Amino acid sequence: DTAVSQTPKYLVxxxxxxxxxxxxxxxxxxxxxxYKQDSKKFLKIxxxxxxxxxxxxxxxxxxxxxxxxxxxxxxxHINSLELGDSAVYFxxxxxxxxxxxxxxxxxxxxxxxxxxxx
Amino acid sequence: xxxxxxxxxxxxxxxxxxxxxxxxxxSVFSSLQxxxxxxxxxxxxxxxxxxxxxxxxxxxxxxQFGDARKDxxxxxxxxxxxxxxxYLCAGARGNEKLTFGTGTRLTIIP
Numbered sequence: 001d002t003a004v005s006q007t008p009k010y011l012v013x014x015x016x017x018x019x020x021x022x023x024x025x026x027x028x029x030x031x032x033x034x035y036k037q038d039s040k041k042f043l044k045i046x047x048x049x050x051x052x053x054x055x056x057x058x059x060x061x062x063x064x065x066x067x068x069x070x071x072x073x074x075x076x077h078i079n080s081l082e083l084g085d086s087a088v089y090f091x092x093x094x095x096x097x098x099x100x101x102x103x104x105x106x107x108x109x110x111x112x113x114x115x116x117x118x
Numbered sequence: 119x120x121x122x123x124x125x126x127x128x129x130x131x132x133x134x135x136x137x138x139x140x141x142x143x144x145s146v147f148s149s150l151q152x153x154x155x156x157x158x159x160x161x162x163x164x165x166x167x168x169x170x171x172x173x174x175x176x177x178x179x180x181x182q183f184g185d186a187r188k189d190x191x192x193x194x195x196x197x198x199x200x201x202x203x204x205y206l207c208a209g210a211r212g213n214e215k216l217t218f219g220t221g222t223r224l225t226i227i228p
Binding site: 004042043044045048090092108109110111112 | 151153155158159160161162163166204206208215216218220221223
Protein backbone atom coordinates (compact mmCIF):
# COMPACT_ATOMS: atom_id res chain seq x y z
CA ASP A 1 0.00 0.00 0.00
CA THR A 2 1.26 3.44 -0.91
CA ALA A 3 1.80 5.53 2.23
CA VAL A 4 0.99 8.92 0.66
CA SER A 5 -0.98 8.75 -2.56
CA GLN A 6 -1.99 11.67 -4.72
CA THR A 7 -4.11 11.85 -7.84
CA PRO A 8 -3.90 12.59 -10.64
CA LYS A 9 -0.21 12.04 -11.42
CA TYR A 10 -0.47 14.12 -14.57
CA LEU A 11 -2.85 16.96 -15.29
CA VAL A 12 -2.88 18.99 -18.51
CA UNK A 13 -5.41 21.79 -18.72
CA UNK A 14 -6.15 25.14 -20.31
CA UNK A 15 -5.56 28.52 -18.74
CA UNK A 16 -8.58 29.74 -16.79
CA UNK A 17 -9.83 26.29 -15.83
CA UNK A 18 -10.37 25.06 -12.27
CA UNK A 19 -8.74 21.80 -11.16
CA UNK A 20 -8.23 19.74 -8.02
CA UNK A 21 -5.50 17.42 -6.78
CA UNK A 22 -6.32 14.89 -4.09
CA UNK A 23 -4.05 13.42 -1.42
CA UNK A 24 -4.51 10.63 1.07
CA UNK A 25 -2.15 9.16 3.67
CA UNK A 26 -2.55 5.84 5.46
CA UNK A 27 0.26 6.39 7.97
CA UNK A 28 -1.92 7.73 10.76
CA UNK A 29 0.00 11.02 10.65
CA UNK A 30 -1.48 14.17 12.13
CA UNK A 31 0.05 16.71 9.75
CA UNK A 32 -0.20 17.05 5.98
CA UNK A 33 1.43 19.46 3.55
CA UNK A 34 1.33 20.74 0.00
CA TYR A 35 4.64 21.64 -1.63
CA LYS A 36 5.28 23.12 -5.07
CA GLN A 37 8.40 22.12 -7.03
CA ASP A 38 9.28 24.42 -9.90
CA SER A 39 11.25 23.71 -13.06
CA LYS A 40 14.52 24.34 -11.19
CA LYS A 41 13.55 21.64 -8.70
CA PHE A 42 13.15 24.11 -5.85
CA LEU A 43 10.69 22.72 -3.30
CA LYS A 44 8.58 25.32 -1.52
CA ILE A 45 5.90 24.78 1.09
CA UNK A 46 2.44 26.10 0.31
CA UNK A 47 0.14 24.86 3.08
CA UNK A 48 0.14 22.64 6.13
CA UNK A 49 -2.75 21.17 8.09
CA UNK A 50 -2.54 19.60 11.54
CA UNK A 51 -5.56 17.51 12.48
CA UNK A 52 -7.67 19.30 9.87
CA UNK A 53 -6.56 22.76 11.05
CA UNK A 54 -4.60 25.10 8.81
CA UNK A 55 -1.25 25.87 10.48
CA UNK A 56 0.91 27.10 7.60
CA UNK A 57 -0.34 29.31 4.80
CA UNK A 58 2.53 30.72 2.79
CA UNK A 59 2.18 33.62 0.41
CA UNK A 60 0.11 31.73 -2.12
CA UNK A 61 -2.51 33.31 -4.41
CA UNK A 62 -6.10 33.06 -3.20
CA UNK A 63 -6.80 30.94 -6.26
CA UNK A 64 -5.25 28.04 -4.32
CA UNK A 65 -7.56 26.62 -1.66
CA UNK A 66 -6.66 23.57 0.41
CA UNK A 67 -9.32 21.46 2.08
CA UNK A 68 -8.87 18.79 4.72
CA UNK A 69 -12.06 16.76 5.29
CA UNK A 70 -10.24 14.59 7.83
CA UNK A 71 -6.66 14.19 9.00
CA UNK A 72 -5.95 11.50 6.38
CA UNK A 73 -6.91 13.69 3.42
CA UNK A 74 -5.70 17.02 2.11
CA UNK A 75 -6.94 18.23 -1.25
CA UNK A 76 -5.80 21.22 -3.27
CA HIS A 77 -8.20 23.16 -5.47
CA ILE A 78 -6.90 25.71 -7.92
CA ASN A 79 -9.18 28.27 -9.57
CA SER A 80 -8.53 30.21 -12.77
CA LEU A 81 -5.32 28.39 -13.63
CA GLU A 82 -2.43 30.46 -14.98
CA LEU A 83 0.65 29.48 -16.99
CA GLY A 84 2.86 30.07 -13.95
CA ASP A 85 0.99 27.43 -12.00
CA SER A 86 2.67 24.73 -14.10
CA ALA A 87 4.80 22.72 -11.69
CA VAL A 88 4.92 19.45 -9.79
CA TYR A 89 2.81 19.55 -6.64
CA PHE A 90 3.79 17.24 -3.80
CA UNK A 91 1.66 16.17 -0.90
CA UNK A 92 3.51 15.10 2.26
CA UNK A 93 2.71 14.04 5.79
CA UNK A 94 4.50 13.88 9.14
CA UNK A 95 3.60 12.36 12.47
CA UNK A 96 3.06 15.80 13.96
CA UNK A 97 4.20 19.34 13.32
CA UNK A 98 6.26 19.83 16.46
CA UNK A 99 8.30 16.74 15.73
CA UNK A 100 9.21 18.09 12.30
CA UNK A 101 10.41 21.28 13.96
CA UNK A 102 12.59 19.40 16.41
CA UNK A 103 14.00 17.16 13.70
CA UNK A 104 12.80 14.04 15.43
CA UNK A 105 10.40 13.21 12.63
CA UNK A 106 10.42 13.24 8.90
CA UNK A 107 8.27 14.06 5.89
CA UNK A 108 6.83 11.27 3.78
CA UNK A 109 6.08 12.51 0.29
CA UNK A 110 3.68 11.36 -2.37
CA UNK A 111 4.91 10.74 -5.91
CA UNK A 112 3.82 14.16 -7.11
CA UNK A 113 1.21 15.57 -9.49
CA UNK A 114 2.62 17.24 -12.59
CA UNK A 115 0.36 20.11 -13.61
CA UNK A 116 0.77 21.63 -17.07
CA UNK A 117 -1.23 24.72 -17.92
CA UNK A 118 -1.47 25.50 -21.64
CA UNK B 119 16.46 35.01 0.14
CA UNK B 120 17.42 31.35 -0.08
CA UNK B 121 18.43 30.12 3.36
CA UNK B 122 20.04 26.86 2.24
CA UNK B 123 22.40 26.88 -0.72
CA UNK B 124 23.53 23.55 -2.12
CA UNK B 125 26.61 23.01 -4.25
CA UNK B 126 27.33 21.98 -6.82
CA UNK B 127 24.01 22.46 -8.55
CA UNK B 128 24.86 19.71 -11.06
CA UNK B 129 27.42 16.91 -10.80
CA UNK B 130 28.21 14.11 -13.26
CA UNK B 131 30.87 11.57 -12.38
CA UNK B 132 31.92 8.09 -13.40
CA UNK B 133 30.75 5.05 -11.51
CA UNK B 134 33.25 4.11 -8.80
CA UNK B 135 34.39 7.65 -8.06
CA UNK B 136 33.90 9.49 -4.79
CA UNK B 137 32.02 12.76 -4.41
CA UNK B 138 30.94 15.34 -1.86
CA UNK B 139 28.01 17.71 -2.04
CA UNK B 140 27.42 20.62 0.29
CA UNK B 141 24.55 22.40 1.99
CA UNK B 142 25.43 25.83 3.37
CA UNK B 143 23.64 28.57 5.25
CA UNK B 144 24.40 31.68 7.25
CA SER B 145 21.69 30.62 9.71
CA VAL B 146 21.85 28.11 12.53
CA PHE B 147 19.55 25.10 12.24
CA SER B 148 18.26 22.95 15.07
CA SER B 149 18.29 19.94 12.75
CA LEU B 150 19.00 19.10 9.16
CA GLN B 151 17.64 16.38 6.93
CA UNK B 152 18.89 14.96 3.62
CA UNK B 153 16.47 13.60 1.03
CA UNK B 154 16.99 11.90 -2.34
CA UNK B 155 14.47 12.37 -5.11
CA UNK B 156 14.37 10.13 -8.19
CA UNK B 157 12.65 11.16 -11.44
CA UNK B 158 8.88 10.92 -11.22
CA UNK B 159 8.94 10.33 -7.47
CA UNK B 160 8.80 12.35 -4.29
CA UNK B 161 11.79 13.01 -2.03
CA UNK B 162 12.70 10.19 0.33
CA UNK B 163 14.48 10.80 3.62
CA UNK B 164 18.05 9.55 3.88
CA UNK B 165 19.11 10.89 7.29
CA UNK B 166 18.48 13.47 10.01
CA UNK B 167 21.33 15.14 11.90
CA UNK B 168 20.69 17.18 15.02
CA UNK B 169 23.98 17.66 16.89
CA UNK B 170 26.79 19.99 15.77
CA UNK B 171 29.69 17.91 14.45
CA UNK B 172 27.54 14.80 14.13
CA UNK B 173 28.57 12.22 11.54
CA UNK B 174 26.15 9.56 10.31
CA UNK B 175 26.88 6.75 7.89
CA UNK B 176 24.42 4.98 5.65
CA UNK B 177 26.36 2.30 3.76
CA UNK B 178 28.48 4.27 1.26
CA UNK B 179 26.95 7.62 2.25
CA UNK B 180 28.48 9.74 5.02
CA UNK B 181 26.61 12.76 6.34
CA GLN B 182 28.17 15.45 8.51
CA PHE B 183 26.54 18.34 10.34
CA GLY B 184 28.82 21.34 10.82
CA ASP B 185 30.03 22.19 14.32
CA ALA B 186 28.10 25.46 14.23
CA ARG B 187 25.02 23.73 12.76
CA LYS B 188 25.03 26.07 9.76
CA ASP B 189 26.15 23.60 7.12
CA UNK B 190 26.22 19.95 6.17
CA UNK B 191 27.92 17.68 3.69
CA UNK B 192 27.14 14.38 2.03
CA UNK B 193 30.01 12.20 0.87
CA UNK B 194 29.43 9.19 -1.37
CA UNK B 195 32.14 6.58 -1.73
CA UNK B 196 32.43 4.44 -4.87
CA UNK B 197 29.36 5.93 -6.51
CA UNK B 198 26.91 3.60 -8.24
CA UNK B 199 24.35 4.32 -10.95
CA UNK B 200 21.63 3.83 -8.35
CA UNK B 201 22.91 6.93 -6.56
CA UNK B 202 21.67 9.10 -9.43
CA UNK B 203 19.05 11.58 -8.30
CA UNK B 204 18.30 14.98 -6.84
CA TYR B 205 19.75 15.43 -3.35
CA LEU B 206 17.96 17.91 -1.14
CA CYS B 207 18.91 19.17 2.27
CA ALA B 208 16.23 20.62 4.52
CA GLY B 209 16.68 22.53 7.74
CA ALA B 210 14.48 23.37 10.69
CA ARG B 211 15.08 26.55 12.71
CA GLY B 212 13.45 26.90 16.08
CA ASN B 213 9.69 27.13 15.64
CA GLU B 214 9.84 27.74 11.90
CA LYS B 215 8.82 25.38 9.15
CA LEU B 216 11.20 23.04 7.37
CA THR B 217 13.07 24.83 4.56
CA PHE B 218 14.49 22.96 1.59
CA GLY B 219 17.78 23.71 -0.12
CA THR B 220 18.34 24.46 -3.78
CA GLY B 221 19.28 20.83 -4.58
CA THR B 222 22.15 19.00 -6.25
CA ARG B 223 21.38 16.95 -9.35
CA LEU B 224 23.74 13.98 -9.35
CA THR B 225 24.30 11.76 -12.38
CA ILE B 226 26.46 8.67 -12.13
CA ILE B 227 27.76 7.57 -15.52
CA PRO B 228 28.17 3.80 -16.03
